[in-house]
Amino acid sequence: MKEPADPTKQFLRKTVPSLKKAIFQLIIAGIFVGIGILVIAPPDWEWFGLKSKTEPQPSPTTIKLVGGRKTLWDWMGLVLVPLTGVWLGIKLKTLQEQAEAERGQIEKEKGEKAEQLAKEQALEAKARAEERAENEQREGALAAYLGSMSDLLVGQRLSALAKKQAKSVLTEEEQFLLNAGMDVIRARTLSILRRLTDREDPKLTDGARKASVLLFLYESELIQRKELATTEDQQTSLTETSLLKLKGADLTDTQLSNTNLSRADLSGADLSRANLSRANLSHARLSRANLGHVDLSHANLSDAKLSGAHLNHAHLSGADLSGADLSGAHLSHGDLRSADLINAQLTDAHLLGADLSHAHLSGAHLNDAHLNDAHLTSADLSDADLTSAHLSRTDLSGARLSGAHLNRADLSGARLSGAHLSSADFSAADLSRADLSRVDLSRAHLNSADLSHADLSHADLSRADLSGAYLSDTNLSGAHLRDANLSRAILFALDLSRTEELTQQQLKREEREDSPLLCNVDLPAGISVNRNRDCDRLPEVLHNRYPERFKTVEEAKDFVKQRRNRWN
Known part of the structure; x- marks a missing residue:
């Protein structure tokens, strides 16, 4: 704390300038008074005492009376000097009183600060003492837990029974003893994990000691998935499972970065906010586990079972999830940038608003997945299965979707500019209002797709299958339509005048039923086809193809x- 300045020095620093200022003001006031007198009355230099007097010399017999006329200097000596002294004394006293008051205030504040500092130090000391006591209690509880676990595993032969079960079927008595021992271990494990958790303030949770508990169970092979011999209907078989189940275990805020938990069974456990960055969880079972806000960045989760797991807001950037089962998992707003999801199972997964930019999803199963508002910029989705996936307003710009299956997918309002879509399957997909400008859709399957209000400007649609597609108010300026299949397509309120390589043969088939339906279509120069050829048929066709949108023919009309x- 900074010490206050010496009161005497502080008083002098404040008083001397004030006195100088007061004297200066007094001199200025005197000057102005003098000027005023000179202006109001003619100067009497004799009265000012500035003119020499020549008085007649008195005769030797003349008696001179004491007194006479007083000059300005006489009056200043009699009145002004005493008044100035009085005023300066009052001013000096006032300044001294102010300095005393300020000095008292400084002393008071200094005392209050010292008192506050003492209170804070006392509270800090108390908090440190409580923390040390809590730390000692937790250390004692952990030591007691590990001691009891060692006794159960060694003293009660549970470890030996577990190893025996991996080779052959246990007797009924041995199986009963093993099951009873696992129940005790589970109860004590859940208890110690609760003891190390602070629900009110997660910062006070002992994540390091919770990690010690989990790693002890893992190294004791109690939570590792392995083949165990079981008997059912008098038939012996090997079943891959773990001895101890941790469903409902409180593993929140556990510090497990860089740990090896390969093949661990953590199904149903609560691992929210845990640090598992760079951990090895390959082939682990985490089905229905709570992994919200967990840090799994650069973790190895290859072939892990995460079906139904809650991973909302999880950090999975750079994680290896190749071959992982994430079906039905909740990954909304998760960070999966540059994650490896090759051949991953993501059927019916919830990825709303998730960031999958630059992720590797080739061959992944994303059918019926919820990807609305997700970011998939520059992601690799080649040969991925996105059948009936929900991708409305999703950013797929620059993504690689060559050979991907997007039939019946909802891509309304999606951004696909710069994406690679050659040979992709968009049959019966909803691409209304999608941005497909300058994309490569050569040989793509767009049959029965809804492309109304979509932007296909300068897109390459050569040899694309647009049979039965719905193109209304679609921007096709500069689009390449060489050898595109437009049979039975609806071309309504459409400007085709600026398309490239469109031929009359594509618009007029030998069989009328195979020809595209034209109504209010602007055609390129050189094509002599009635631009309103099928306006009369259009309402009935719209009602038949889109009965949910046009419930009656009259509504379509x-x-x-x-x-x-x-x-018009």
Whole structure:
């Protein structure tokens, strides 16, 4: 703490400038008073005492009276000097009183600060003492737990029974003893984990000692998945399972970075906010586990079982999830940047708003997955299965989707500019209002796809299958349509005048049923086809193909009429 300055020095520093200022003000005031007198009355230099007087010399017999006329200097000596002294004394006393008050205030504040500091130091000392006591209690509880576990495993022969079960079937008595021992171990494990957890303040949770408990169980082969001999219907078989189940175990905030938990069974455990960065969890079982806000960055989760797990807001950037089972998992708003999800199972997974930019998802199963508002920029989804996936408003710009299966997928409003979509399957997909500008859709399957209001400007649609597709208000300026299949496609309120390589043969088939339906279509120069050839048939076709959107033919007629009026 900074010590206050010496009071005497502080008083002088404040008083001397104030006195100088007061004297200066007094001199200025005197000057102005003098000037005022000179202006108001004619100067009497004799009265000012500035003119010499020549008085007649008195005769030897003349008696001179004491007194006479007083000059300005006389009056200043009689009145002004005493008044100035009085004023300066009052001013000096006032400044001294102010300095005393300030000195008292400084002393008071100094005392209060010292008192506050003492209280804070006392509280800190008390907190440290309580922390030491709590730490000692937790250390004692952990030591007692490990001691009891060693006694159960060695003294009660549970470890030997567990090893025996890996080779042959236990007797009924041995199986009963092993099951009873596992029940005791589970109860004591759950108890010690609760003892090391602070629910009110997660920062006070003892994540290091909780990790010690878990690693002890792992190294004792109690939570490792392995083949155990079991008997069912008098038939002996080997079943891959763990001896100890940790469903419901409180492993929140556990510090497990860089640990080896390969093949561990943590199904149903609560691992929220745990640090598992760079941990080895390959082939681990984490089904229905709570992994919200967990740090799994660069962790090895290859072939892990994570079905139904809660991974919302989890950090999985750079993680290896190749071959992992994430079906039905909740990964909303998770960070999966550059994660390896090759051949991963993500059926019906929830990835709303998740960041999968630059992720490797080739061959992944994402059918019925929820990817609305997700970020998949520059992600590799080649040959991935996205059948019936929900991808509305998803950012897929620059993504590689060559050979991907997106049939019946919802891609409405999705951003696909710069994506690689050659040979991708978009049959019956909803691509309305999607951004497909400048993309490679050569040989892509777009049959029965909804491309209304989509942006396909400068896209390569050569040899693409657009049979039965719905193109209304679609931007096709600069699009390449060489050898594109437009049979039975609906071309309504559409400008084709600026497309490239569109031929009359593509718009006029030998069989009328195979020809595309044209209504309010602007055609390129050189193509002599009626631009309103199928306006009369269009309402019935819309009702038959999209009964949910157009419930009756009359409703479809009203839609066509209104749209034609706006187009015209």
